[in-house]
Amino acid sequence: MNSNSEAIAQWNLAIQSNYGSPTIALSNGQGVEVWDVEGKRYLDFLGGIATNILGHAHPELVEAISQQAKTLNHVSNFYAHPQVLKLALKLQDLTGDSTARVFFCNSGAEANEAAFKLSRLTGRNRIVATSGAFHGRTMGALSLTGQESKKRAFKPLLKKITHVPFGDISAAKKAITKRTAMFILEPIQGENGVVVPPVGYLAALRDHTYKTGTLLVVDAVQTGMGRTSTWFGYESEGITPDVITLAKGLGGGLPLGAMIALGSAAQLFQAGSHGTTFGGNPIACAAANKVIEIIERDGLLAEVGRKGMMIKQALSELSQVQEVRGSGLLLGVVLKSKDAKVVAAALMQEGVLANAATGEVIRLAPALNVSDQQIAQFLEIFSKVVKNG
Numbered sequence: 335m336n337s338n339s340e341a342i343a344q345w346n347l348a349i350q351s352n353y354g355s356p357t358i359a360l361s362n363g364q365g366v367e368v369w370d371v372e373g374k375r376y377l378d379f380l381g382g383i384a385t386n387i388l389g390h391a392h393p394e395l396v397e398a399i400s401q402q403a404k405t406l407n408h409v410s411n412f413y414a415h416p417q418v419l420k421l422a423l424k425l426q427d428l429t430g431d432s433t434a435r436v437f438f439c440n441s442g443a444e445a446n447e448a449a450f451k452l453s454r455l456t457g458r459n460r461i462v463a464t465s466g467a468f469h470g471r472t473m474g475a476l477s478l479t480g481q482e483s484k485k486r487a488f489k490p491l492l493k494k495i496t497h498v499p500f501g502d503i504s505a506a507k508k509a510i511t512k513r514t515a516m517f518i519l520e521p522i523q524g525e526n527g528v529v530v531p532p533v534g535y536l537a538a539l540r541d542h543t544y545k546t547g548t549l550l551v552v553d554a555v556q557t558g559m560g561r562t563s564t565w566f567g568y569e570s571e572g573i574t575p576d577v578i579t580l581a582k583g584l585g586g587g588l589p590l591g592a593m594i595a596l597g598s599a600a601q602l603f604q605a606g607s608h609g610t611t612f613g614g615n616p617i618a619c620a621a622a623n624k625v626i627e628i629i630e631r632d633g634l635l636a637e638v639g640r641k642g643m644m645i646k647q648a649l650s651e652l653s654q655v656q657e658v659r660g661s662g663l664l665l666g667v668v669l670k671s672k673d674a675k676v677v678a679a680a681l682m683q684e685g686v687l688a689n690a691a692t693g694e695v696i697r698l699a700p701a702l703n704v705s706d707q708q709i710a711q712f713l714e715i716f717s718k719v720v721k722n723g
């Protein structure tokens with residue numbers, strides 16, 4: 335196959351319409367660069383939607399995956415293996431809490447489903463979530479999601495879930511009672527256009543959920559793995575949640591999710607409570623172990639903060655940009671023109687991949703190891719596109 339149009343025709347012939355049709359087909363990548371089947375080069379500032387945390391084909395990641403593929407591929411959860419143990423212990427260490435226990439799965443929705451089921455074991459069955467939130471597309475995760483457009487066609491969904499405005503602590507306090515099993519939220523709402531809550535919101539929520547005995551579940555699927563310059567995206571508020579969910583960047587592009595429970599929440603699942611065939615797969619875990627090793631070794635957390643500020647400052651100066659939201663390398667560029675789809679298409683024409691998270695927001699989520707030079711190239715193209723638009 336050597337043309338985008340041929341690829342799209344095949345897509346339409348064999349793939350369901352739930353994603354619509356793509357406009358290009360990608361054939362290979364290296365770091366932050368990808369090429370389509372016609373040989374055109376792009377700077378990948380979407381990163382597989384915040385997933386290719388170290389870019390494409392990172393040589394050390396390739397080596398770790400290949401080695402594991404040669405050694406042991408899949409064992410089921412009847413048996414332990416070195417990669418899953420190493421990863422679980424490392425994630426526990428990153429939470430800073432030795433009571434943390436990990437459940438591995440394959441995606442963000444599954445991680446949130448696991449949190450949902452865990453919350454039922456508290457003996458309570460009410461949940462509070464936030465409007466605009468995105469927690470996944472399976473029926474439980476969709477019920478937690480606070481976007482009506484994604485839910486409407488699939489009702490009835492799960493009951494006893496209240497959505498409150500994101501960032502509004504008094505609304506949260508009103509909704510959370512001693513009967514609430516869990517409050518779930520994203521530290522920054524990614525799919526909703528990179529929406530950042532007021533400083534102190536998470537800490538106040540933590541305080542209130544302690545008082546009511548409600549699990550505080552942080553969905554770090556998009557903000558996690560260093561993307562916002564800390565491991566999970568909540569640390570700046572100095573809180574410890576009861577549950578953290580992860581996916582996307584965790585496997586560096588391989589499908590891997592995790593639901594980490596802390597303290598007494600870590601004791602809720604018993605033998606037989608939950609499971610999934612591929613959870614803790616050795617190859618996916620080998621990739622995650624390498625991802626974490628590289629982020630730590632290369633000091634990427636600090637770099638993410640610096641690079642994010644570089645992009646934020648430069649784009650904020652553009653007269654076409656209303657504001658740049660977000661933290662680290664999860665950024666939402668709010669356009670005055672409110673035509674993010676048009677701008678995303680024009681960026682692609684000019685060789686940059688980014689997406690319109692909402693009608694007015696371009697989301698940027700490049701690999702954490704994007705270079706200063708690549709950022710400079712991106713900034714040049716972005717300003718040209720919005721000036722011409």
Ligand SMILES: Cc1ncc(COP(=O)(O)O)c(C=O)c1O
Nearest residue numbers: 441442443468469470555556581
């Ligand atoms: C915050 C958040 N939670 C959950 C999900 C669902 O993850 P997945 O698509 O891997 O099921 C996403 C996906 O975008 C997300 O951003």
